[in-house]
Amino acid sequence: xxxxxxxxxxxxxxxxxxxxxxxxxxxxxxxxxxxxxxxxxxxxxxxxxxxxxxxxxxxxxxxxxxxxxxxxxxxxxxxxxxxxxxxxxxxxxxxxxxxxxxxxxxxxxx
Amino acid sequence: xxxxxxxxxxxxxxxxxxxxxxxxxxxxxxxxxxxxxxxxxxxxxxxxxxxxxxxxxxxxxxxxxxxxxxxxxxxxxxxxxxxxxxxxxxxxxxxxxxxxxxxxxxxxxxxxxxxx
Numbered sequence: 195x196x197x198x199x200x201x202x203x204x205x206x207x208x209x210x211x212x213x214x215x216x217x218x219x220x221x222x223x224x225x226x227x228x229x230x231x232x233x234x235x236x237x238x239x240x241x242x243x244x245x246x247x248x249x250x251x252x253x254x255x256x257x258x259x260x261x262x263x264x265x266x267x268x269x270x271x272x273x274x275x276x277x278x279x280x281x282x283x284x285x286x287x288x289x290x291x292x293x294x295x296x297x298x299x300x301x302x303x304x
Numbered sequence: 305x306x307x308x309x310x311x312x313x314x315x316x317x318x319x320x321x322x323x324x325x326x327x328x329x330x331x332x333x334x335x336x337x338x339x340x341x342x343x344x345x346x347x348x349x350x351x352x353x354x355x356x357x358x359x360x361x362x363x364x365x366x367x368x369x370x371x372x373x374x375x376x377x378x379x380x381x382x383x384x385x386x387x388x389x390x391x392x393x394x395x396x397x398x399x400x401x402x403x404x405x406x407x408x409x410x411x412x413x414x415x416x417x418x419x420x
Binding site: 280 | 401
């Protein structure tokens with residue numbers, strides 16, 4: 195079993211819909227990251243969380259440390275949100291090394 | 305904001321040749337950089353940790369002699385794929401944590417290597 199599991203693996207939504215991606219992990223962590231990778235390959239860091247909730251524009255990320263679970267929400271989705279979203283964690287005592295989930299491929303149709 | 309660059313963005317080479325990929329932190333000093341490999345439609349796999357002034361630390365299963373890493377300065381790490389073969393074709397990405405900002409990581413744009 196992977197230390198970081200994401201669901202769903204693939205998601206298709208209509209423009210304007212609310213999207214939720216889930217991430218569960220099985221190790222103690224110092225931080226959790228949500229990353230976005232567009233088809234060209236470059237990776238952008240969306241959020242880094244160690245507790246609570248963060249919001250940036252139409253994106254919201256939450257984390258529940260006790261349940262070892264995080265969610266990424268996209269409100270009013272748009273075709274430009276189409277990308278792979280990756281959850282990654284910094285395990286305790288791992289320095290700055292990241293452990294990655296398998297990614298969620300999101301397609302938003304106009 | 306902090307930026308990490310990679311060069312080249314794309315390289316095509318013949319089997320048996322060596323290819324060097326550079327990762328630079330543009331506005332901060334990075335004593336540590338990470339190198340990842342990504343196969344199509346797969347997630348990132350950590351290959352090695354590049355340490356300025358000392359040897360790189362490789363993950364299990366990654367050949368040190370195949371993937372040479374040199375952290376030449378506080379802003380530059382290089383990954384050299386030696387005697388490349390078609391199975392080395394992949395997307396290579398580096399990242400660097402920003403000193404003083406715990407757990408913050410900045411990713412390079414990636415290098416797509418195709419070995420013919």
